[in-house]
Amino acid sequence: MPLVPEKTRRELCAFAELLAGQNPEGMWYKEKSELIAAVVTCQATHFLSSFHGKSITASLTRAVNWLASPAVSTSEYTYWRYIPILEAGAPPADLEASMNHLKEKIDAKIKHHEDTPLYEYYVLCRLRHGGLDPNAKQIVDDCVKELTALPNDWKPEKLCFKLTVAVLSGVDIADNIVQTAIDRLTALSTFKSDRRQWHSLVATAYILINLLQIQRHFGKTSIVGNKLEKILNETTRFLVQRWDGKDFYSEPLAGGDFGDTHYNKIIVARALVEALDSQEPRWREPHLSELAAPKVIQNQPKLSTLSNFDKPNNNPWKTGSFYVVALISIVVMFVIVWKITSSCLIAVSSIFVGIIAIAAIGAFQLKNDKQLKDETFLKLMGKVLTAPIDFFKQNKEGE
Numbered sequence: 001m002p003l004v005p006e007k008t009r010r011e012l013c014a015f016a017e018l019l020a021g022q023n024p025e026g027m028w029y030k031e032k033s034e035l036i037a038a039v040v041t042c043q044a045t046h047f048l049s050s051f052h053g054k055s056i057t058a059s060l061t062r063a064v065n066w067l068a069s070p071a072v073s074t075s076e077y078t079y080w081r082y083i084p085i086l087e088a089g090a091p092p093a094d095l096e097a098s099m100n101h102l103k104e105k106i107d108a109k110i111k112h113h114e115d116t117p118l119y120e121y122y123v124l125c126r127l128r129h130g131g132l133d134p135n136a137k138q139i140v141d142d143c144v145k146e147l148t149a150l151p152n153d154w155k156p157e158k159l160c161f162k163l164t165v166a167v168l169s170g171v172d173i174a175d176n177i178v179q180t181a182i183d184r185l186t187a188l189s190t191f192k193s194d195r196r197q198w199h200s201l202v203a204t205a206y207i208l209i210n211l212l213q214i215q216r217h218f219g220k221t222s223i224v225g226n227k228l229e230k231i232l233n234e235t236t237r238f239l240v241q242r243w244d245g246k247d248f249y250s251e252p253l254a255g256g257d258f259g260d261t262h263y264n265k266i267i268v269a270r271a272l273v274e275a276l277d278s279q280e281p282r283w284r285e286p287h288l289s290e291l292a293a294p295k296v297i298q299n300q301p302k303l304s305t306l307s308n309f310d311k312p313n314n315n316p317w318k319t320g321s322f323y324v325v326a327l328i329s330i331v332v333m334f335v336i337v338w339k340i341t342s343s344c345l346i347a348v349s350s351i352f353v354g355i356i357a358i359a360a361i362g363a364f365q366l367k368n369d370k371q372l373k374d375e376t377f378l379k380l381m382g383k384v385l386t387a388p389i390d391f392f393k394q395n396k397e398g399e
Helices: 006-020 034-048 054-068 082-087 092-107 118-127 134-149 156-168 175-187 201-218 223-244 263-279 317-340 344-368 374-398
Strands: 190-192 195-197
Touching: 006 034, 006 054, 006 223, 006 263, 034 054, 034 082, 034 263, 054 082, 054 092, 082 092, 082 118, 092 118, 092 134, 118 134, 118 156, 134 156, 134 175, 156 175, 156 201, 175 223, 195 223, 201 223, 201 263, 223 263
Parallel strands: none
Antiparallel strands: 190 195
């Protein structure tokens, strides 16, 4: 059984569709404070960028435009927007402006609280924006030195962010330092009933997101990747349980005054999408649901068959056997008619009608398999039904 069940996957898609309709002016929670509107909009944009569809695209366009608008782009709280708008497909000029805004905060050494991962976030942004600059390199060097010493007073999310930066930046960091940091991080968690969590829901979700990135860097079969697998599975089970129970508001939540917003749910949803990407990449294959469809991962090879989650339920009788039975029934009926009557006309008519029946059944099968559009199907059926009339007209003209 998959760690993230099909029901949860479909609910993630439905949640994306719901969010997409809630930002008519670009931001979420316009009625709230500037902080809440900015932070939730950045998070919602990041989450929605994992999906595609008309409503999703329109929502992302509105969000990017709002985050890039002059009044908002210089806000005290929108310097977190770089990766969300990058994932959403923002133009280069907006990305450059966002990076400059973030760099201003780094140069000014501005932090809203002691444990904010602002510096670590800057490194992750630079890795996707032309490489590390001197500021980012210094931050990475500091992270490696701190991880080597590994202070006892670090909160788990701070430890995880610093470890993520050190690993993803590609610097030379010993495996034993990485493994010791993972052991410390694990020791700071709570394990119960095959599920692992940290001190808050938001912290647990962020730690899962970061640990998944670390595992991708090393590979699942590596010593570090294998060490992380059990931890990741246990954490995913915890978040699925919270998602299924719609429990996004139990204390402690962490992350500020977002209790009556979708903030906590969005963070959990992002973590579950990351878990799905890691454990079952095929879930992102295009499907025919009316809900939002997950985007294909960048550089993910295109697969020719749909996963069980994505396959349309286009029975009848698993696409085909119903029509075969119908065809056999028609043939048997006409054989009986042929045996009963001695009329040559009826026998020939039976064969002719049988051929038309085969064509009609083929058209129904193509329609059922989504290979014919409604308009094309109607035209084809019209041809099939008028074929006898056209046949007899031609014969009459020939006489």
